[in-house]
Structures are given as structure tokens and as C-alpha cells.
Amino acid sequence: MSAYRAYEVTGVRDFRLVERELVAPAAGQVRIRVEANGVCHSDAVTAEGQRPNPDVPVVPGHELVGVIDAIGDGVQVWQVGDRVGVGFLGGHCGVCDFCRRGDFVNCADQPWTGYSTDGGYAEVAYAKASGLVRVPDGLSAVEAAPLVCAGITVFTAIREINARPGALVAIQGIGGLGHLGIQQANKLGYQVAAIARGTDKAELAKRLGAHHYIDSTSEDPAAALKRLGGAAGIVATASNVASMSPLVAGLAPRGQLLVVGASPDPLSVQGLDLVFGTRTVKGSLTGTSIENEDNLNFAAAQGIRPMVEVLPLSQAPKAYEHMMSGAARFRVVLDTTR
16 A cells, blocks of 8 residues: 545535555654544534634544554554554653643643544554554454543543542533443442433433433432432533533532533633532543553443444545534444445
8 A cells, every 4th residue: 555545624624535645654653554533523623624724634533543554763662563542632742841740631742633633534644652542452443433532531530530439420411422421430330320401311321320310401400419419520521511500519518520521611600619518610631641541441341332323434524424413322433444
């Protein structure tokens, strides 16, 4: 193979299938034969022209899984043939102030896969060695792809709660993130309350591991959580910030509301709810590459799997449109081997 197929995007949803020359990886990078790539809602930042330079073509996709087929100079540990994934954070620099203090997630010089550097809507991808995630044999590429972004996002947030076994943890939203968060919270030993609109997902929530289901259209979710003793943590996965604001009152003392549903809208919180009960509202952004390996190993061992709809790479624009429609149940994955 001297060339490979990739979908570039410019402007607003201007997807174009192109052939790119296959080149050797740069120093500190590896070349990956992509086997699967998850289609994430965050791809909208790239596909909807919200980048600083939307006229410059870029390959979207930050949930890619494949096999290393070439290694650049200076790369250690990794070998040709290794199964790897790459998430949104494309590899820390190791020398900025944040990296020197061990805060690799907030590295000041880190590529954002599928946004500032090419991602996984392609047969081949290139990635920094510091951004690689080892994929266990217990997960297929299609299963692992959504986990390297959606999975690590909720896994990191739930682990930040750090509550006693059996404590109540609520997952708001049963979608691409929430359906994974329910499984993870259950397997981590928490009592799990799922919060969603309507009753149509109640049975699914129970199958995924929720012990309680709260229909936010028929009752105040904060009041419902209080009746259950208050939540040690609430992971808010919905992109509708207005639905998050009332949840703070449902936290137990020292409880945390962890926001992972990204939105530009303001979050409104009553100061009394924070002060009386020493409650916290905080954001949580994915995790490091080694934490992502913990996430994948935990999923493989505990039977945590994403619910996916699979399409071939040739239908990448259709896959993106389907994801944006909100009709997908619950993650769309591009299979580049088809």
C-alpha cells in the first residue's frame, strides 16, 4: 500500500474522501492501521466549522483503534504489531509546566486528535507515542473504539467521586456516555441511580446495572435522590446544562456534581446548596493514556461493553449525520476493515 483512504472535512460538514500518500512516522510517532473509529458528538467541533481554521482540511475522529505498522525514531516500548488506541488527547509533551507537575491531561502542548491533528476517519493514522493506549485482547476493535473517549470520560469522572462501596452514585443521561457510566458505576460497587427523561429507557437502565430509575419529567430528580439518602456523586452526561443545575440539591454532604457533557451554556447553582453541605461542582476531562489502559482493562474484565451501530468507512458522512440526529443507540463506529 502506497496510499490510503481518509475522509477530510473543511467548513461545515464538507466531507471529502481522498487518497493520501503513506509516509514513515515522524520521530516520536507511530503509524497505525486503523481498524475501527468511534463517531463522537465532539466531532461536531471539527465537522461544523468551529475550529480556528475551518478551511484547512483535517481528518476527524478521536476514538481510533488499530495496529502499529511502523515506528518513528526515538519510540520506546511500543512495537510493530501492538494493538493500540488513541483518544481525544493525542499525547502530552512532557516538558510544559503542567506535565512537569504530572498533570498530563492539561498539557499545554498536546495535539487534540481529529481537531488540531488528523484522526481516525481513515485507514491509517499517525500518533505520538505518549498518547497511545494499549488495547487488551478481550476487546474487539469495534468494542474498544468508543471506550477510548466516551468510556474514559465517564470512568475518570466516576473514580473522582472516591466514595465508600455501596454509596449512591447517579448518572444523568442514558446516551453515548451514560449507558457506559451506569455499567462502570455498578461494577465499581456503587448503588446506581439513572436519571433520564420519560420512562422508555427505564428497563434498559436496569439491564445496564442501575438500581434506581428517576424520570425527570414526572418528579424532581434532586428530591428523588434525597429520598434515597443523597448522592455521593452525580455524573452529568447530558449536553443540556439547564437539566444539570437542579441536581446539586440532590447531593449528600460533600457530594460532587461532575460535568462531562460539554456545553457553552452557563450553569446556574445556588450558593446555599454549595455552602451548606460543602458540595462541589467540577468539570472532568477524559484521562491520561495510562488511565485509559486501566479503563479498557476494567471494561474487558468486567464485561462492560458499548452498544454500537457499525458502518463501513465509506459511509463516514452518513455515520456522522446519524450520530448528530440523536437516533443512534448509542455509539456509531466506523469499521475500516469493511
